[in-house]
Amino acid sequence: MAELIVSIQAYCKILLHAVKHPHCAVNGVLLAEDNKSKDRKVLKFVDCVPLFHLTLSLSPMLEAALLQIDAYCKSRGYIIAGYYQANENLRDKELNNVAKTIGRRIQENCANSYIFMVDNERLSQMLSSEMYRMYSPREASWKEEEKLETVTEETLRVASMLFLTDFQGGGCGGL
Amino acid sequence: MARHISWEEARNHLRRMREDQVRDGQTVVSLWEDVLMSERNKLGDELWTVYEQVCIAALDCQRIDISETCIELLKSKFPNSLRVKRLLGMKYEAEERFHKAGDLYDDIIKEDETNMFARKRKVAILKAQNKTLEAIEELNKYLKQFMTDFEAWMELCDLYLAVQDYTKAAFCMEELIMSNPHNHLYHQKFAEIKYTMGDPDNMAIARTYFAQAIKLNPNSVRSLYGCFLASSNLAASSNRKDKQSNIKYAAWAAQQLKEKYTTVQPEDLTNQTRVLESIERVLESLTEKTSN
Structure with a gap:
């Protein structure tokens, strides 16, 4: 079992993306350090690229985005190794067909990939637990990774601070 | 932040949000x-509209206390209004008392058969419970009676997309295109659905509709990308003659995209993100295949 690390930056970007569009489904991809040459024990997600809100199940813009992200990754020595999604419905944390399909695409690109399904209800108890469930490919289906810690306490602390400031000060930020 | 905004600015901002139908409850x-609250009387008759707006916004942020106050005040001013009653229904929805909300909407429909709002809320209740298929059925029933409600067609399209029924989603977009043939977003979304369906026939339709969207709005980068990808896709799969023309279309779209990037985005950002390289690479792969 590989060890997973999600950086503060990646974690917080997922959080802020979900919070920015509270009534939409959102998704994006996670970028990891490409350590082909070195041992594969540690998978480090250094950054993430938020992609869409609203309709997630249409492919052309996803293809365009993946083309661009791929070119960016090559120049930085990263690889697309993860996918995150938060569903539209507050209570819906199911790994749906859209997530599975995109997850497969990413798996073709990186065998050791993961899907992060944001659990909307966990967003408010930021300090105690990570906001997503992780799934890894197992033959034809996806298996939930249980009891796998991906972030440090520091990350959780920063994330919960961000979460609070966004909700208190963000209201009129756009004015 | 909010403290620095004058009363007038706040009022105008709310007005603008109503006009543009922005959904941002927090703001x-x-x-x-x-x-606004401290000097609410300065709003005059606009106050009642603002109460309604604030009430719905408060429900979006689970501030049931505020929405209850608004409903009370509106109720005392308009005791028999169905419009106020529907706010109460929405409050039940926010509290997830779906059954109670549904009954209330049924009452409204009994009183006023043509009440579109209550009927649509019933679809929303199903959607909130994640019953997408039932929501589709209910919305279809609604659209049989109110077929000129284009917002509802859009919603139905998105519901079909959520269950990946692309053929029916495309049908909804066709309705919308007929309602307003000059809206480039409709053409664009239709094209995206067709592209997602993926077979060569639909891909060709996608290319056509992306092209139409570009014609209606030459600045639509999304459509340019769509046109670029659809043409590339067709070039990679079609016979020799079509291949040449599709390569030409793809090259044209790529050229337009490059121009957009060079005029709109600072050069170092474009270089950093390697956007142009990625476009270039797709084009090269197409021409390579032809020369082989």
């Missing part, structure tokens, strides 16, 4: 609480 609630 509405803080403008109301921090700026």
Whole structure:
């Protein structure tokens, strides 16, 4: 079992993306350090690229985005190794067909990939637990990774601070 | 932040949000609480519209207390209004008392058969419970009676997309295109659906509709990308003659995209993100295949 690390930056970007569009489904991809040459024990997600809100199940813009992200990754020595999604419905944390399909695409690109399904209800108890469930490919289906810690306490602390400031000060930020 | 906004600015901002139908409950609630509420009487008759707006916004942020106050005040001013009653229904929805909300909407429909709002809320209740298929069925029933409600067609399209029924989603977009043939977003979304369906026939339709969207709005980068990808896709799969023309279309779209990037985005950012390289690479792969 590989060890997973999600950086503060990646974690917080997922959080802020979900919070920015509270009534939409959102998704994006996670970028990891490409350590082909070195041992594969540690998978480090250094950054993430938020992609869409609203309709997630249409492919052309996803293809365009993946083309661009791929070119960016090559120049930085990263690889697309993860996918995150938060569903539209507050209570819906199911790994749906859209997530599975995109997850497969990413798996073709990186065998050791993961899907992060944001659990909307966990967003408010930021300090105690990570906001997503992780799934890894197992033959034809996806298996939930249980009891796998991906972030440090520091990350959780920063994330919960961000979460609070966004909700208190963000209201009129756009004015 | 909110403290620095004058009363007039706050009022105008809420007006603008109503006109543009922006859904941003948080902003509405803080403008109301921090700026407008203390001198609400200055709003005159606009106050009642603002109460309605704040009420719905408050429900979006689970501030049931605020929405209850708004409903009470509106009720005392308009005791028999169905419009106020529907706010009460929405409050039940926010509290997840779906059954109670549904009954209330049924009452409204009994009283006023043509009440579109209550019927649509019933679809929303199903959607909130994640019963997408039932929501589709209910919305279809609704659209049989109110077929000129184009917002509803859009919603139905998105529901079909959520269950990946692309053929029916495309049908909804066709309705919308007929309603307003000059809206490039409709053409664009239709094209995206066709592209997602993926077979060569649909891909060709996608290319056509992306092209139409570009014609209606030459600045639509999304459509340019769509046109670029659809043409590339067709070039990679079609016979020799079509291949040449599709390569030409793809090259044209790529050229347009390059121009957009060079005029709109600072050069170092474009270089950093390697956007142009990625486009270039797709084009090269197409021409390589032809020369082989």
